Amino acid sequence: MNSQLDRIDRKILRELQTDGRIANVDLAKRVGLSATACLERVKRLTREGFILGYGARLNPELLEAGLLVFVEVLLDRTTPDVFERFKVAVLDRSEVQECHMVAGGFDYLVKARVRDMKAYRDFLGHTLLSLPGVRETHTYAVMEEVKESGAIHIPN
Amino acid sequence: MNSQLDRIDRKILRELQTDGRIANVDLAKRVGLSATACLERVKRLTREGFILGYGARLNPELLEAGLLVFVEVLLDRTTPDVFERFKVAVLDRSEVQECHMVAGGFDYLVKARVRDMKAYRDFLGHTLLSLPGVRETHTYAVMEEVKESGAIHIPN
DNA sequence: GTTTAGGCCGGATTTTATCCTGTTGAATGG
DNA sequence: CCATTCAACAGGATAAAATCCGGCCTAAAC
Numbered sequence: 001m002n003s004q005l006d007r008i009d010r011k012i013l014r015e016l017q018t019d020g021r022i023a024n025v026d027l028a029k030r031v032g033l034s035a036t037a038c039l040e041r042v043k044r045l046t047r048e049g050f051i052l053g054y055g056a057r058l059n060p061e062l063l064e065a066g067l068l069v070f071v072e073v074l075l076d077r078t079t080p081d082v083f084e085r086f087k088v089a090v091l092d093r094s095e096v097q098e099c100h101m102v103a104g105g106f107d108y109l110v111k112a113r114v115r116d117m118k119a120y121r122d123f124l125g126h127t128l129l130s131l132p133g134v135r136e137t138h139t140y141a142v143m144e145e146v147k148e149s150g151a152i153h154i155p156n
Numbered sequence: 157m158n159s160q161l162d163r164i165d166r167k168i169l170r171e172l173q174t175d176g177r178i179a180n181v182d183l184a185k186r187v188g189l190s191a192t193a194c195l196e197r198v199k200r201l202t203r204e205g206f207i208l209g210y211g212a213r214l215n216p217e218l219l220e221a222g223l224l225v226f227v228e229v230l231l232d233r234t235t236p237d238v239f240e241r242f243k244v245a246v247l248d249r250s251e252v253q254e255c256h257m258v259a260g261g262f263d264y265l266v267k268a269r270v271r272d273m274k275a276y277r278d279f280l281g282h283t284l285l286s287l288p289g290v291r292e293t294h295t296y297a298v299m300e301e302v303k304e305s306g307a308i309h310i311p312n
Numbered sequence: 313g314t315t316t317a318g319g320c321c322g323g324a325t326t327t328t329a330t331c332c333t334g335t336t337g338a339a340t341g342g
Numbered sequence: 343c344c345a346t347t348c349a350a351c352a353g354g355a356t357a358a359a360a361t362c363c364g365g366c367c368t369a370a371a372c
Contacts, residue, residue, distance in 0.1 A: 013219075016212035020176050025359060037320050039360070052213040056172035058308050059205050063169075065308050070258065070265055087302050094309035102226065102296040109226055109296065113308060140258040140265065146243050150306065152214050152221050152269060153250035181328060193351050195329070 005050075008033065010154050012041055013050060017151050020054040065095075065113035068142040069120055071128065073108040074135045082133030083107075093127050095119075106138070117141075161206075164189065166310050168197055169206060173307050176210040221251075221269035224298040225276055229264040229284065230291045238289030239263075249283050251275075262294070273297075 005013075011031045015022060022030075028038035045051050060066060075082045083101075086108065090099045098111040110128075114120045120139075128137055161169075167187045171178060178186075184194035201207050216222060231238045239257075242264065246255045254267040266284075270276045276295075284293055 013212070013214060017214055018211065020210035020212045023359065024361095034321050035360075036322080036362090040319080048218075049215050050218050052215050054176035054210060054212050055174065055307075056169070056176045056210050057208040058169060058173055058310075059208050060308050062204075062206050063308055063310060068256065070256070091303055094307075096303060097306050097308075098301075099303040100224065100226070100298040101300040101302060103299050104294070104296040106296075108302070109298075138260070140260040140262075142256040142265075143259050144257040145254075146257060146264070147247055147252055147255040150253050151211075151250075152216050152219055152253075154214075154219060179328065180330095190352050191329075192331090192353080196350080 004048075007156065009041060009045060009050075010156065012038070012045065014154050016042070016051065016054075017154075060113055064115045067114050067116050067120060068145065069112050069114065070140045070142070071110040071112065071124070072106040072138040072140075073110060073128065074106040074137070075108070076133045076135040079133040082131075085133065086131060089127065089131055093123075095123055095127075106136075160204075163312065165197060165201060165206075166312065168194070168201065170310050172198070172207065172210075173310075216269055220271045223270050223272050223276060224301065225268050225270065226296045226298070227266040227268065227280070227284065228262040228294040228296075229266060230262045230293070231264070232289045232291040235289040241289065242287060245283065245287055249279075251279050251283075262292075 008031050012027065015027055015030055024039050024042070025035050027042075028035045031038060033041070042051070060068070073086070075086060087099075090096050090108075090110065093112075095112045095114050096110055097113055098109075100109045101107060102109050112120075112123060114123055120141075124137065124139065128134055164187050168183065171183055171186055180195050180198070181191050183198075184191045187194060189197070198207070216224070229242070231242060243255075246252050246264075246266065249268075251268045251270050252266055253269055254265075256265045257263060258265050268276075268279060270279055276297075280293065280295065284290055
């Protein structure tokens with residue numbers, strides 16, 4: 001842990017990660033500070049880049065995004081610009097929640113949410129496979145989301 | 157899209173997903189409502205389960221979680237309770253951000269953030285491989301995070 | 313020993329959330 | 343067709359929170 005963060009800073013980050021909309025007054029009580037001191041710390045943590053922003057957690061089930069899929073993508077490395085073009089395409093597609101370049105048996109791992117299998121077929125065909133340079137894909141449909149917190153662990 | 161959501165509801169969800177800490181007054185201006193009407197909608201969206209909560213987005217680079225890995229896990233299906241025990245273990249480990257049971261060539265896909273490769277070795281050895289019933293794992297270390305929004309797409 | 317700076321607190325002020333009331337407009341039923 | 347009902351909204355009043363403003367304390371620097 002960054003030594004510039006003391007116990008209270010870390011507690012603030014944990015609390016805000018859990019409930020990003022907690023009132024500063026309540027947050028101050030939880031961490032044992034006055035509202036003023038607490039607010040100053042939150043501002044500092046934001047200024048220094050520890051806190052990147054805040055967001056609502058939405059329910060994919062109710063928002064026509066009930067099917068979660070992971071797709072491994074292998075590119076044809078002989079084609080110029082494939083990596084760049086793939087990135088641009090992925091950034092442009094709102095179904096894609098995450099895309100990571102990985103070291104290992106393939107090039108990119110894509111996490112996408114779509115309405116159903118039909119929507120996934122469209123996504124695969126119209127977006128992924130229509131890109132030149134995509135040599136191979138493997139799709140894994142999620143049957144059960146065991147853990148979804150996305151929270152970063154912050155030690156005490 | 158769920159037909160009970162109108163254009164304004166969807167705009168509210170988009171705004172809150174982007175900035176979960178926007179003041180209700182400002183949100184109301186953006187969506188073209190009075191503060192009262194806007195607040196009522198947010199409460200309804202929460203009551204009906206569209207909004208699950210709010211969270212701060214933290215910077216993993218600064219929080220000793222700079223290495224992102226995905227691990228495919230194949231379980232030994234002849235051992236009783238393997239699935240249940242695996243789930244419990246995964247829920248207990250704070251490095252694990254996500255864990256999904258998938259259909260395909262393996263059983264679980266785990267997303268974890270650790271400090272570095274050394275920490276990952278510990279995680280793999282002490283957590284994953286020490287579980288009885290884990291037959292095989294494949295690790296993919298992330299070299300570049302192309303997209304990380306995690307945002308759910310909400311049509312206009 | 314004095315100065316300086318950082319972090320904290322409590323009270324004052326501004327801003328925001330929340331409550332309350334009345335209006336509008338659309339749908340319903342006589 | 344008109345009266346009734348209901349849902350959603352707006353605006354003002356009040357409660358709560360954020361933010362600002364000195365002042366205090368401590369530790370480090372000089």
